[in-house]
Amino acid sequence: METTEYIDTLRREGELLADAAERAGEHAPVPTCPGWTTGDLVRHTSTFHRWAARIVAGSLPGPVPEDPAPGVPTGTDLWPWFRDGHAALLRTLEAAGPAADCWTFLPGAPPPLTFWARRQAHETAVHRVDAESARRGELTPLDAAFAADGIDELLTGFHARTRSRVRTERPRTLRVRPTDTDTGPVWTVRLSADAPPRAERSADGPADCELSGPAQTLYLLLWNRLPLDAAAVTGDRALADLWRRTSGIG
Template identity: 60%
Template sequence: MDIAELIDALDREGRLLADAAQQAGPDAQVPTCPDWRVRDLLAHVGMVHRWVTRILTEGLTEMVRPQPGQEPEDTDLTPWFRDGHGALVKALNEADPEGRYFTILPTSHSPLAFWARRQAHETAIHRVDAESALGKDLSPVAPAFAADGLGELLTGFHATERSKVRTETPRTLRLRATDAEVVWTVRLSDAPPRAEAGDAGDADCELSGSAEELYLTLWNRLPMARLRATGDTSLAELWRERSGF
């Protein structure tokens, strides 16, 4: 997906998140993040949005930490979130496409493309949290956006030392979307997972479902039972138990 498409997705997902949070109320529990209530969700995402806005508008190239604890009281929390979300969309639209900015992961994309992608998916996953707190049906995720997010998860977060999805005996997990031409082969070992696009050789376990189901399940927002599993299903359980960040 290109930068403009990702910014559009961020804009849409942030609005949906705010709407769901406002309807649920700040004290509502978030089933997908059991330790959180909606106020915690808004505080977290609002903080991240403001942090990335600062990186872009100040042209920061070195690490600067987010600043928690800046959120207002409950009555002003959703408007505060909306303001920060709008500022981030504006900052991404106005940032220099060739600019050098700090990023939290190594990337082959431009820093601006990295942040447009990261914030679109950060906000989409937490929008699911807000809608889960509301108890309503989840807003749909377009296959192309879900496929992009699945790729980011596998080649970004789980390619780093932070990933705990590891096995003493090397195993191979296949992920296959049923509504898009998306297949990933994920090689598991005692090192971080190595994901490669395509159907690369035999797999010990295959998980299949729509791109949306794969995206949200591998981000632990849907139960693993939503996917069809064949082969050694213990690898599905391994992912569920160890893939959280």
């Protein structure tokens, strides 16, 4: 995807999140984030919007602590505060040129501007789903190509870091196969006891377990927003269960 597409998606997802959260109310529980209210969700997301904008605008070399934004409001002031932070992030990304240079934090990351536009688009999309779950309405569909891109970021970025907790006693292979992206990738994830998962954009070779389904379903499942049974699981289900238990991103 192009940087401008990520920014457009970030704009749409932030607007949808704000609308769903405001309709749900600040104190509504968020089923997909047990223990959180909608207010917690909005404050968390906007803190990360402001964090990303600060990094890009200041060309900060990092690592930059994820400090909570000061003066976080409650009540009816919460919604305009969120929208102001979202709009400021959009302006920052749109004003930055392709040569923007700042800290990024995932292995194999694209250039910084694309990295932050992508990361915040996916951060906001997942939390928009959370807000819509609190609102108790139907979920707004995600574009299949965007969902597949988010799977790629999760598998080849987040879980390539040493902090990934997914380990197996012996080498195992998990395949993730979207069924609605004709030209999109399939991922083969190699697991072991002493290294983080190694995800390849390939369907070559056998797999011990395969998760398949629409890209949106797999995206939300891998981000722990849908149960495992939302996808088709073939092969060794215990491997899928292990991934589910240990793959949460902190």
